[in-house]
Amino acid sequence: MTMIAETGTLQIKTGFAEMFKGGVIMDVVTPDQARIAEDAGATAVMALERVPADIRRDGGVARMSDPDMIVGIVEAVSIPVMAKCRIGHFVEAQILQSLGVDFIDESEVLTPADNAYHVNKHDFKVPFVCGSRNLGEALRRIGEGAAMIRTKGEPGTGDVVEAVTHARLIMGEIRKIQGMREDELMAAARDMAAPFELVRFVWANGKLPVPNFAAGGIATPADAALMMHLGMDGVFVGSGIFKSGDPVKRAQAIVKATTHYNDPDVLAQVSRNLGEAMVGIQVVALTPEEKMAVRGW
Amino acid sequence: MNIGVLALQGAFREHRIMLESLGCIVTEVRLPKHLEGLDGVIFPGGESTTIGKLMVHYDFIAALRDYHANGGAIFATCAGAILLATDIVGSDQPRLGLLEMRVKRNAFGRQVDSFETPLEVKGLSQTFPALFIRAPILESVGEGVEVLATFDSQIVLARKGRLLASSFHPELTADTRLHKFFLEQVVQPKAVSALA
Numbered sequence: 001m002t003m004i005a006e007t008g009t010l011q012i013k014t015g016f017a018e019m020f021k022g023g024v025i026m027d028v029v030t031p032d033q034a035r036i037a038e039d040a041g042a043t044a045v046m047a048l049e050r051v052p053a054d055i056r057r058d059g060g061v062a063r064m065s066d067p068d069m070i071v072g073i074v075e076a077v078s079i080p081v082m083a084k085c086r087i088g089h090f091v092e093a094q095i096l097q098s099l100g101v102d103f104i105d106e107s108e109v110l111t112p113a114d115n116a117y118h119v120n121k122h123d124f125k126v127p128f129v130c131g132s133r134n135l136g137e138a139l140r141r142i143g144e145g146a147a148m149i150r151t152k153g154e155p156g157t158g159d160v161v162e163a164v165t166h167a168r169l170i171m172g173e174i175r176k177i178q179g180m181r182e183d184e185l186m187a188a189a190r191d192m193a194a195p196f197e198l199v200r201f202v203w204a205n206g207k208l209p210v211p212n213f214a215a216g217g218i219a220t221p222a223d224a225a226l227m228m229h230l231g232m233d234g235v236f237v238g239s240g241i242f243k244s245g246d247p248v249k250r251a252q253a254i255v256k257a258t259t260h261y262n263d264p265d266v267l268a269q270v271s272r273n274l275g276e277a278m279v280g281i282q283v284v285a286l287t288p289e290e291k292m293a294v295r296g297w
Numbered sequence: 298m299n300i301g302v303l304a305l306q307g308a309f310r311e312h313r314i315m316l317e318s319l320g321c322i323v324t325e326v327r328l329p330k331h332l333e334g335l336d337g338v339i340f341p342g343g344e345s346t347t348i349g350k351l352m353v354h355y356d357f358i359a360a361l362r363d364y365h366a367n368g369g370a371i372f373a374t375c376a377g378a379i380l381l382a383t384d385i386v387g388s389d390q391p392r393l394g395l396l397e398m399r400v401k402r403n404a405f406g407r408q409v410d411s412f413e414t415p416l417e418v419k420g421l422s423q424t425f426p427a428l429f430i431r432a433p434i435l436e437s438v439g440e441g442v443e444v445l446a447t448f449d450s451q452i453v454l455a456r457k458g459r460l461l462a463s464s465f466h467p468e469l470t471a472d473t474r475l476h477k478f479f480l481e482q483v484v485q486p487k488a489v490s491a492l493a
Contacts (some may be wrong), residue, residue: 005412006412006413006414007301007409007410007412008409009413011413011469012411012413014464015308015428016411016430018308018469019307019343019376019431020344021306021309021345022307022309022343023307023343039347041347041350042347043306043344044344049385078346078347078388078403079346079347080344080431088434096411100409101407102407102408102431103408123336124407126409126411137384139368167364186458255347255350255351256354258306259304259305259327259351263327264426265329285459287462
């Protein structure tokens with residue numbers, strides 16, 4: 001019997017993204033942290049050299065992490081490993097694919113490499129996740145081949161307000177498209193600068209064609225549950241876990257809160273006695289230059 | 298028919314949509330008390346270590362064993378199949394151990410090696426569009442476990458009594474044949490099992 005097996009198809013990439021739903025993806029900077037995340041029930045880890053809070057503090061150019069560091073984390077855990085490339089830096093993405101990472105985050109947390117263009121994600125076998133602030137931005141990234149979307153929020157702040165703003169905006173715009181007549185869709189596509197066929201998909205299905213996660217400022221179990229209530233499919237927690245007083249406990253609590261977001265009794269129980277949350281920066285206190293969410297388009 | 302989908306983590310919504318299209322009343326199972334009155338339960342794909350930990354924490358292991366002992370059927374896909382197995386290669390992660398088989402996680406490699414293929418399945422006249430995503434294989438199965446499909450000589454679909462396990466993801470396709478097979482031939486409605 002001849003066997004036909006096709007890798008890297010859109011369905012294989014998006015299908016993989018579907019498997020993360022209802023789960024928590026955690027930023028880790030060492031193999032030890034990766035093992036803590038796995039033991040706490042993370043569905044995947046994001047391997048990077050510095051969490052967003054530290055990138056923010058240190059300043060300078062933030063780039064793809066050292067391959068050695070990424071491979072160290074790949075070898076430490078059995079769960080999927082994601083890693084970040086700079087916006088538009090398709091060579092960093094090629095390197096990450098060659099290392100065998102399971103997902104690439106084309107991320108505004110790193111310093112953008114291209115002010116005009118994002119990576120053509122259709123060129124890759126490995127799936128991509130991209131940040132977005134609104135529906136048009138999400139559909140542009142999906143048009144370029146992203147298999148998963150996440151809110152940008154405001155990374156490294158521990159302030160959930162921007163993630164909430166982006167989630168509400170995207171979900172509100174989806175409802176607005178759904179309520180349109182078919183003959184209004186082309187104008188909607190023009191106004192939000194989004195591919196027409198994807199606008200049409202949203203109109204017919206009432207959702208994005210790929211999973212949509214929350215990211216950028218989630219620091220507590222209640223934050224995670226809030227984002228799930230707002231219609232997000234799961235959460236990324238960046239600095240919120242390993243910049244807190246008791247990462248093990250907090251990581252476990254956020255995992256449980258994401259599953260049981262609709263059960264306040266469970267949330268009350270898991271929120272108890274977690275130690276200090278990450279200190280945090282109010283988003284309103286940031287200057288426009290300090291905001292990461294405005295990177296990319 | 299009342300079917301539950303284990304909704305601790307993973308692609309449970311896709312199973313739900315497929316079951317509803319087949320006329321089932323679907324319950325999302327997040328706590329053991331949600332198992333009451335269900336004829337069948339589906340374990341979705343997702344991350345097996347995450348789901349296993351939440352199963353242990355919320356006392357699902359005994360509850361699901363009881364559920365099965367009392368006539369409940371289970372269809373477990375991908376990560377779900379890992380949770381159903383007695384033996385997991387190189388791992389001591391939590392599991393139910395209901396289906397006697399040895400599973401190997403991520404048996405085809407990392408995500409870049411994930412693939413789709415038309416699969417010959419025993420009892421289906423045409424091939425099934427199978428998506429293997431960081432998929433496990435059923436390396437070996439115990440006595441009385443029927444092998445229903447293989448890929449490259451590796452077992453990827455097996456059944457014993459009221460248990461059905463697949464390495465791949467029928468819920469991500471538009472093909473309802475395996476869900477129908479589960480409902481019609483694996484789930485045993487209470488009236489029927491009482492007669493037996």
